[in-house]
Amino acid sequence: MQSFSVCSLHSRFLLPIILSILHVALAQEGFCSQPSSSIVNSDSITTPLYWKVTNPTLSPSHLQDLPGFTRSVYKRDHALITPESQVFSPLPDWTNTLGAYLISPEMGAHFVMYLAKMQENSKSAIPKDDVERFIFVVQGSAVLTSVSSLSQELSVDSYAYIPPNLEHLITSTYVTTVLVVFERSYVALKNHTTELIVSSTDRQPLLDTPGEVFELRKLLPTSIPYDFNIHIMDFQPGEYLNVKEIHYNQHGLLLLEGQGIYRLGDNWYPVQAGDSIWMAPFVPQWYAALGKTRSRYLLYKDVNRNPL
Structure with missing residues (x-):
């Protein structure tokens, strides 16, 4: 009669289990994979642009x-x-806004880059003297008001460049509006000035x-x-x-x-x-x-x- 060792029994019973586990693991969403179309629900059709940023x-x-x-x-x-x-804390001088600084001069940069999470009735602060600002909306909606133009609404994928020393206000009435903001001290050139710009990516x-x-x-x-x-x-x-x-x-x-x-x-x-x-x-x-x-x-x- 043929004899079986403990090791051979383990091999016969464990191998199918291991293969099953590997099959399940490979089927899961990973770094290089996406969910199969069979499990994508109808909500994906209305998923906001850039939703994975948050x-x-x-x-x-x-x-x-x-x-x-x-x-x-x-x-x-x-x-x-x-x-x-990311560590969020109240942005200095902003109202109802949390900020997370991602890049700053402390690491050797000559500019700052931060996320601003605006809530209902949020208001921005004015940058320091001679500092220019760029904002890009990744979630929600914001309103930009300046002394040189009428109020303009910025939706997702919209942006604004604000020249240095231009008085302006950014507000939001959304529950959550997320901006990515760049600021730096403007390097001025004689007889050259910049202008307020409001636009969106798809217009470029x-x-x-x-x-x-x-x-x-x-x-x-x-x-x-x-x-x-x-x-x-x-x-x-x-x-x-x-x-x-x-x-x-x-x-x-x-x-x-x-x-x-x-x-x-x-x-x-x-x-x-x-x-x-x-x-x-x-x-x-x-x-x-x-x-x-x-x-x-x-x-x-x-x-x-x-x-x-």
Whole structure:
């Protein structure tokens, strides 16, 4: 009669169980996967644009609650600030508004980038003297009022550039309005001034990107008076930057949609909507889009000024 060892019995019974577990695990939504169409409900059709900025999904749920777990990284020449690390507190001089500073001069940047969560009856504060401001709406709606124009409503994907020393007020009556805000001391040039700009991403033309495959829109004029610009860059799944960039400009980035891999220096980071990145001058940088949906990010870049 044939004999069976304990090990062979374990192998016969455990192998099917292991294979079943692997099958289930691979079927779950992961970094490079998306839910199958059979489980997408009708609510997805009306999902607000950029909703993942405030509802990130990259970190598996069983890791999000691990004590001390974060994907955030801070180094000499770059930083990745992920949603689980954002610390919100009342914004100085703003009313009913919480803010999370993501980039600031303390890390070596010459600008600040922060999220402003406005609630009902929120009001903004005026920046310091000679400081210019750029706001971009990622959730809700805000109203911009200035002495030089009528009140203008800003919905999701709308933005405004406010020149230095221009009196203005940003208000919101929504339960939650989220803005990403950039501010910096304006580098003035003789006989040049900037103007108030209110627009939206879809009103900006696609620009040529020789040697690259991504789609590019610039939200501000490229003319000499403006000392920074904001780019909107779109990558389809599998697309990536051809140039492995190293340059003197600084960047502040907010990933609005999708997921991918960002190289910063000698480090490679998985990133998703809601992540923000600071890139110091001359840090090697490169991006590739992964997953099954478009990647879109908003990118600050200083321009039109001699680095001296």
